Amino acid sequence: MKHTNPRFLFVASIVMICFATTGEAEESGAVSPRDLQAKINYCKTCHGVNAQGFRGAYPMPRLAGQQPEYLENQLQAFVERRRTNPVMFNVAHVLSPAMLKGLSAYFKDLNPKPLGGGSKELAAAGKKIYDEGVPETNIPPCASCHGPDAKGNGPFPRLAGQLYDYIEKELGNWTRERGQDRSNPDNSALMEPIAHGLTAQQISAVAAYVSFLE
Ligand code: HEC
Numbered sequence: 001m002k003h004t005n006p007r008f009l010f011v012a013s014i015v016m017i018c019f020a021t022t023g024e025a026e027e028s029g030a031v032s033p034r035d036l037q038a039k040i041n042y043c044k045t046c047h048g049v050n051a052q053g054f055r056g057a058y059p060m061p062r063l064a065g066q067q068p069e070y071l072e073n074q075l076q077a078f079v080e081r082r083r084t085n086p087v088m089f090n091v092a093h094v095l096s097p098a099m100l101k102g103l104s105a106y107f108k109d110l111n112p113k114p115l116g117g118g119s120k121e122l123a124a125a126g127k128k129i130y131d132e133g134v135p136e137t138n139i140p141p142c143a144s145c146h147g148p149d150a151k152g153n154g155p156f157p158r159l160a161g162q163l164y165d166y167i168e169k170e171l172g173n174w175t176r177e178r179g180q181d182r183s184n185p186d187n188s189a190l191m192e193p194i195a196h197g198l199t200a201q202q203i204s205a206v207a208a209y210v211s212f213l214e
């Protein structure tokens with residue numbers, strides 16, 4: 001066999017299973033609008049009524065406006081424990097594949113005002129890092145992947161309006177929380193050298209900048 005990559009075999013076997021059970025999968029795979037809405041309401045108890053996030057002792061990230069593909073990847077990462085978070089493991093591992101897809105698509109069209117956070121004075125330095133990177137330490141411009149307006153694209157998440165506190169925590173803890181299954185590397189590897197290469201001060205600045213973006 002030409003393709004010995006385990007991920008290819010995995011995908012191939014899923015495709016085969018789907019073909020084998022198409023009729024059944026269609027029936028059991030659908031989510032009623034009522035069930036979807038009930039689940040969305042549950043997500044909003046933590047992520048905010050408009051999915052704008054919540055700034056507490058433990059920040060609840062904004063989901064509003066987020067890229068569906070990124071959201072789906074993260075929910076799967078929590079289930080597979082590639083991304084470790086006990087709360088979100090419990091939330092995500094009970095979701096059916098159809099529910100997971102429905103939820104991931106839902107948040108894209110929400111557009112509440114950003115909660116912001118961080119220091120407005122630092123935001124100008126943050127914009128420079130966002131647009132130009134930090135050439136001296138080989139940090140590429142954030143804009144090259146997250147987009148000039150920080151709205152993201154597919155697997156590249158939106159950062160605009162994300163909570164300052166949450167971004168700071170994520171960038172500071174990258175390798176302790178993401179990419180936790182070394183045998184199954186994922187998109188988090190792209191961000192790893194960047195998260196590591198930023199100083200605490202640079203993180204504060206860039207997190208402040210994007211937290212105010214609409
Ligand atoms: C009990 C509170 C709680 C509930 C309910 C909850 N979440 Fe979360 N969620 C969190 C916390 C806390 C985090 C941050 C995890 C971390 O720090 O890594 C998070 C993170 C996430 C992330 C990662 C966001 C990112 O930008 O990477 C996604 C996606 C997510 N939640 C989706 C959902 C969905 C969909 C639901 C409803 C089915 C939901 N959450 C319900 C607390 C909750």
Ligand code: HEC
Pocket residue numbers: 061073129130133139140141142143144145146155156157158159162167170171178186187188189190191194198206207
């Ligand atoms: C080479 C492309 C690339 C560049 C450049 C890049 N990122 Fe990322 N970033 C990603 C990818 C891909 C992810 C999603 C990782 C995943 O799926 O686990 C990500 C995720 C993130 C997250 C987590 C978002 C969330 O909702 O949890 C933050 C924060 C972040 N990047 C900040 C930055 C900052 C700040 C810069 C610039 C200093 C930057 N990124 C530059 C590719 C990039």
